Amino acid sequence: MAIKAELARLVEQGINLEVEENDIERPDRHADFAYPCMAASSELGRNPREIAEELADNIESELIDSMEVAGPGYLNFHMNREKYAERIDTELGSDSFGVNQKEGSVLVEFSSPNIAKPMNVGHLRNNVLGDSLRRILSFAGFDVTAENYIGDLGTQFGKVIWGHKNIESDKNFEEAPIEYMLDIYVKFHEMAEESPEIEEEAREWAKKIEEGDEEAVRLWEKFREATLEYHKDEYNRLNIKFDRITGESKVYEKSRELVESWVEEGKIKPDEDGSVFYEFEDEELPGAVILKEDGSTLYLTRDLYNLKKRNNEGYDYNLYVVASEQELHFKQLFKIAEEMGIDSSGAEHISYGMLNLPEGSMSTRRGLIIEQSEIFKKAIKMAEEKAQNEMDRQLENAEAIGIGAVKYRNLAISRKKDMEFNWDTAISFKGDSGPYLQYSNVRAKSILRKASNNGELGSEFEDEEYELLKKLAEFPEKVESAADQREPAKIANYLSTLCEDFNTFYHECEVLGSEKESQRLKLVRMFVEVTDQGLELLGIEPLDKM
Ligand code: ARG
DSSP, rough: OOOOHHHHHHHHHHHSSSOGGGGGBBOOSOOOOEEHHHHHHHHHHHHHHHHHHHHHHOOOTEEEEEEEEEETTEEEEEOOOOHHHHHHHHHHHHHTTTTTOOSEEEEEOOOOOOOOSSOBBHEEEEEEEEHHHHHHHHHHOOOOEEEEEBBBBBBHHHHHHHHHHHOOOOSSSTTTTTHHHHHHHHHHHHHHHHHHHHHHHHHHHHHHHOOOOOOHHHHHHHHHHHHHHHHHHHHHHTTOEEEEEEEEGTTHHHHHHHHHHHHHHTOOOOOOTEEEEOOOSSTTTTOOEEEOOSSOOOHHHHHHHHHEEEEEEEEEEEEEEEEGGHHHHHHHHHHHHHTTTEEEEOOOOOOEOOOEEOOSSSSSTTTSSSBBHHHHHHHHHHHHHHHOOOOOOOOOOOOHHEEEHHHHHHHOOTTTTOEEOOOOOHHHHHSSSSSHHHHHHHHHHHHHHHOOOOOOOOOOOHHHHHHHHHHHHHHHHHHHHHHHOTTTTTHHHHHHHHHHHHHHHHHSSOOTTSSHHHHHHHHHHHHHHHHHHHHHHHHHHOOSSO
């Protein structure tokens, strides 16, 4: 049993009230653990200090060295360091690192770019966050399916098809498909300013795709495939994997049928022109069109069927990693589903804030939004230069370090917050950064390489050793709360302080050749194992050398 759960049980037996694992705190100083008796005090109608004193007198366990009462009614625990260390070692040494394994299947939808263009800065945080959540949730025991739900329908395709048929481009589709599609898309918009009627023609093409027109579908498939092929390389480079790629085009027909069935059953009423406007019983939410007058579907319509589909597939949880800009969309989606009898209890919008770059979001190169790949490229180059200038070193893994730096910065800020990206903070080998984590981990590995044995924990712990050990012991809890709250920042921030503790330990305690070499080597090894695993959970590559 996890140590906090065990302490909770001991307290529970003492006061005859339910006590949970999370009621046991880890105070910063003064004690290893504490139980605040203040909550129990109102239920028991007794003074909290009195309760704490009684508990201190009665609790007995070989894990605990001593207890004392502090403040308004805290019961402080001081552990038997040797026994506690053994427990931590066993826990972290298991395959799950002591993480309570959850049950259930989770669909994590993330990335989901609209096609015919490269992914841009707007996709970056999504990709990084979604990928990390996929890793964390599966490590927490869930059966996870990662889905990329491609935006492959809508007027933008009509525009590309119109452009393909009517615009001369100096780019060549066969050689550089994305460049070509982007070029005709941009030119389309320039032309549309002079001749707005081409917008209508583009919409016609978009509609033809939905209607199954042979030429429209053929071109659309060609553009869709080319985009997916292009994105594949980018995902590979970032080590992001999906279990399945779906898309709006896969659900539009069924989504129209779904709305039509609601009309037939008299659940909703179409307008005179045949379109369907959904009005909520709850006036707070603005209504929305869910079927156009020509019978074509909308983004929201397709998500409605999509939700139903995922329910039918049997997922217990259905997570949508999508920017906070779409909060209204998801509120409407979940509410319509609820009112129409589609179970939305497992559905969650995993919302996240904006990533703001100091250079703004527009690229000078094309006058379009900065591409995701440009940001990673810049980070890799900067990592190389900084290592050169600040440490006079040639990096062996600049790619993994640059990519890891950008990933870490995005994950270390809690997801709901907007973030100002600062290049110097991100690409730093010192403070709270991806390179710092990778570097601390590599440094520990280099100690292990020089060691002649595996090391083991003993019975005496100096404070620096004990602090590091205690910090290591927090790993499983951090993973659990990251999984519960869908918040990789819990792990990112934990790893950063763990690395600080490790560096303090390393600074204060000689490892190789010291009298306590065996115990210290073991601590270093535990640190390597936790940071290797922790970095994996963030999608950051742990390295052997830097
Ligand atoms: N393709 C959409 C966009 O780029 C995002 C899709 C999000 N997922 C969803 N199920 N609606 O805005």
